[in-house]
Amino acid sequence: MAAINASGTSEVEPGMRGLWLGVLVYRWATFVWMAAVALALAIRQDLRRPGLALAAVLVILAWNVWFSLTAGWERTLDRRIDLGLALALLPLSGLVMNEEAIRNTLFFATSFPATAALTFGAGSGVAGGLFAGAALSLGLVASRAANGLPPDELTDDDWGVLFNGVFYYLSAGGAAGVVRRVLVRSAGERSLAVEEATRQREKAARLAEREALGREIHDSVLQALALVRKRGKELTGPSVSAEEIHELVELAGRQEQALRVLLNEPHAEPPEGMVSLRTTLEAAAFGVQGVPVSVTTVGPAWLFSTEVKEVQGAVRQALENVAEHANATRATVFAEALDGELVISIRDDGGGFDYDESRLSRDGKLGLLKSMKGRIEALGGSMRVHSAPGRGTEVEFRVPVRRGSDDG
Amino acid sequence: MVDEGSASELGAELIRVLVVDDHPVWRDGIRADLEASGVAVVVGEGSDGGEAIELAHEHMPDVVLMDLRLPTVSGVDAIRQISEDMPHVRILVLSATGEEQDVLEAVKVGAAGYILKSETRADIVDAVRRVHRGEPVFTSGLAGLVLSEFRRVAGKESAGEPRLSARENEILRLVAKGYTYREIAEKLFISHKTVQNHVQNILRKLQLRKRYELMRYAIRKGLDRVAE
Numbered sequence: 001m002a003a004i005n006a007s008g009t010s011e012v013e014p015g016m017r018g019l020w021l022g023v024l025v026y027r028w029a030t031f032v033w034m035a036a037v038a039l040a041l042a043i044r045q046d047l048r049r050p051g052l053a054l055a056a057v058l059v060i061l062a063w064n065v066w067f068s069l070t071a072g073w074e075r076t077l078d079r080r081i082d083l084g085l086a087l088a089l090l091p092l093s094g095l096v097m098n099e100e101a102i103r104n105t106l107f108f109a110t111s112f113p114a115t116a117a118l119t120f121g122a123g124s125g126v127a128g129g130l131f132a133g134a135a136l137s138l139g140l141v142a143s144r145a146a147n148g149l150p151p152d153e154l155t156d157d158d159w160g161v162l163f164n165g166v167f168y169y170l171s172a173g174g175a176a177g178v179v180r181r182v183l184v185r186s187a188g189e190r191s192l193a194v195e196e197a198t199r200q201r202e203k204a205a206r207l208a209e210r211e212a213l214g215r216e217i218h219d220s221v222l223q224a225l226a227l228v229r230k231r232g233k234e235l236t237g238p239s240v241s242a243e244e245i246h247e248l249v250e251l252a253g254r255q256e257q258a259l260r261v262l263l264n265e266p267h268a269e270p271p272e273g274m275v276s277l278r279t280t281l282e283a284a285a286f287g288v289q290g291v292p293v294s295v296t297t298v299g300p301a302w303l304f305s306t307e308v309k310e311v312q313g314a315v316r317q318a319l320e321n322v323a324e325h326a327n328a329t330r331a332t333v334f335a336e337a338l339d340g341e342l343v344i345s346i347r348d349d350g351g352g353f354d355y356d357e358s359r360l361s362r363d364g365k366l367g368l369l370k371s372m373k374g375r376i377e378a379l380g381g382s383m384r385v386h387s388a389p390g391r392g393t394e395v396e397f398r399v400p401v402r403r404g405s406d407d408g
Numbered sequence: 409m410v411d412e413g414s415a416s417e418l419g420a421e422l423i424r425v426l427v428v429d430d431h432p433v434w435r436d437g438i439r440a441d442l443e444a445s446g447v448a449v450v451v452g453e454g455s456d457g458g459e460a461i462e463l464a465h466e467h468m469p470d471v472v473l474m475d476l477r478l479p480t481v482s483g484v485d486a487i488r489q490i491s492e493d494m495p496h497v498r499i500l501v502l503s504a505t506g507e508e509q510d511v512l513e514a515v516k517v518g519a520a521g522y523i524l525k526s527e528t529r530a531d532i533v534d535a536v537r538r539v540h541r542g543e544p545v546f547t548s549g550l551a552g553l554v555l556s557e558f559r560r561v562a563g564k565e566s567a568g569e570p571r572l573s574a575r576e577n578e579i580l581r582l583v584a585k586g587y588t589y590r591e592i593a594e595k596l597f598i599s600h601k602t603v604q605n606h607v608q609n610i611l612r613k614l615q616l617r618k619r620y621e622l623m624r625y626a627i628r629k630g631l632d633r634v635a636e
Binding site: 226230294296298299330331334336345347348349391394 | 551555559
């Protein structure tokens with residue numbers, strides 16, 4: 001609620017101002033009505049104590065002027081004083097009026113005291129409004145007693161009039177409270193909506209900024225890096241140290257790739273606790289020396305964060321194996337989610353070999369393959385190797401997709 | 409500069425190329441590479457999409473070699489316009505950042521291939537030659553995108569919409585895994601030409617899909633208007 005109040009005050013203002021203005025108009029209209037009724041009763045000589053009636057009207061007039069000019073409704077103390085005055089006015093009416101008049105003619109205070117219930121409701125909510133209404137109802141009953149009519153002497157008609165008044169006071173207080181509650185709540189909702197819209201705008205601005213940044217990088221760094229990489233490969237000759245150039249090429253290539261990864265961030269946000277498969281594979285391919293690696297994935301696919309380490313490790317080992325032994329010109333990591341499995345393949349166009357697990361084992365060359373296989377099998381997956389001399393090598397990992405990924 | 413063999417390929421005519429890139433340094437480099445190869449001649453250089461369309465009309469090149477991120481008219485829009493006006497002109501996208509979504513869009517509206525700027529001179533010259541021969545030039549990344557695209561369609565059933573055959577799927581997957589057409593031919597015991605035909609069909613289906621997309625969009629718009 002604190003947050004809503006902090007940012008929502010200005011949102012509450014227009015509706016609340018309308019409510020207070022309405023209550024104020026009611027206050028003055030009923031006051032004028034009360035004064036008019038008092039005057040009419042005085043002329044018809046139906047008042048027992050005209051002096052007291054005049055004093056009461058003057059006091060209420062003074063209070064109303066003060067209350068209106070200083071926006072007394074905003075202060076709890078003033079609202080209480082207001083209720084106190086209204087309460088006092090009710091039994092006072094009983095004192096002012098004739099016994100006959102109180103039954104048959106217009107009541108002196110009539111509707112003015114309801115202003116206090118309205119003010120209370122608008123200022124402190126439904127409960128406050130009902131409380132003020134109930135207090136005024138008691139005052140109304142007391143007015144009869146003050147007039148010399150104890151409750152047991154009241155006729156059914158008298159009770160009807162009283163209940164009418166009670167209902168009137170309670171509903172005035174309650175209704176004002178309800179209006180207040182609606183205003184505050186909708187202001188809260190409005191400020192939440194405004195906050196959400198602001199967040200969306202900020203997000204769009206960030207994306208636009210990122211895109212602008214991407215374009216900028218495209219225009220300067222990437223162009224230059226790609227050019228260095230391309231030209232560097234062609235410059236290798238007797239006059240330049242081949243190693244030096246090679247280093248330059250590698251550096252440029254790595255920079256370019258790193259920026260590419262940065263720019264091609266996954267479009268979709270991964271679900272809670274999961275990581276983009278593509279990002280994982282890009283990370284595994286990053287910085288592999290000696291062979292250019294490209295990473296390709298089909299659609300969005302996710303890995304549990306707990307699986308990332310093993311998958312990344314296995315792919316990295318496969319790629320390092322390619323770089324060291326395959327004599328390949330390029331390597332490709334390809335992955336897709338297929339029939340409840342993530343299929344990850346690492347393919348190179350190098351020399352290839354006769355894949356025979358038992359012979360490799362005999363020759364003591366199975367170590368690395370075993371380590372990769374172990375990592376994938378720890379995730380409940382499997383590894384397969386397709387290779388033949390002169391045909392390159394394809395290592396394929398299959399990892400079961402656990403719940404959380406809906407990609408079929 | 410290393411001279412790459414004969415001045416012309418078996419006495420064949422030089423491939424007439426239009427180069428479009430907003431960076432003069434790239435245009436110069438590409439021109440030098442193509443002309444040194446003895447395979448192609450650069451007939452025009454443009455620096456934005458609008459120029460690309462104008463120059464294509466003016467020179468009627470065999471191949472347009474263009475970047476996608478261009479000022480004024482975007483690369484994709486220029487490709488759409490050129491392939492509509494001159495369907496015989498082959499367009500090869502040469503791009504630096506791997507802005508894959510744009511590349512997919514470019515291929516849908518008529519580009520015949522895609523190659524990264526970081527490839528070697530020999531690779532770029534070879535790509536121009538292949539595109540000119542009518543061979544679609546794919547990267548593994550583009551193949552992955554095309555696979556995603558068709559898989560996305562498979563999810564939403566729609567009658568008549570072109571889909572990939574099992575064979576086409578298999579071939580596209582191999583391209584995505586980095587196999588060359590020749591390697592695919594060997595692996596599947598089919599001819600190199602057959603592989604090319606399959607890839608060509610995949611491209612055609614992709615372009616057809618784009619047309620379906622536009623048609624569906626038009627129909628929806630039309631229905632909306634009726635509903636109003």
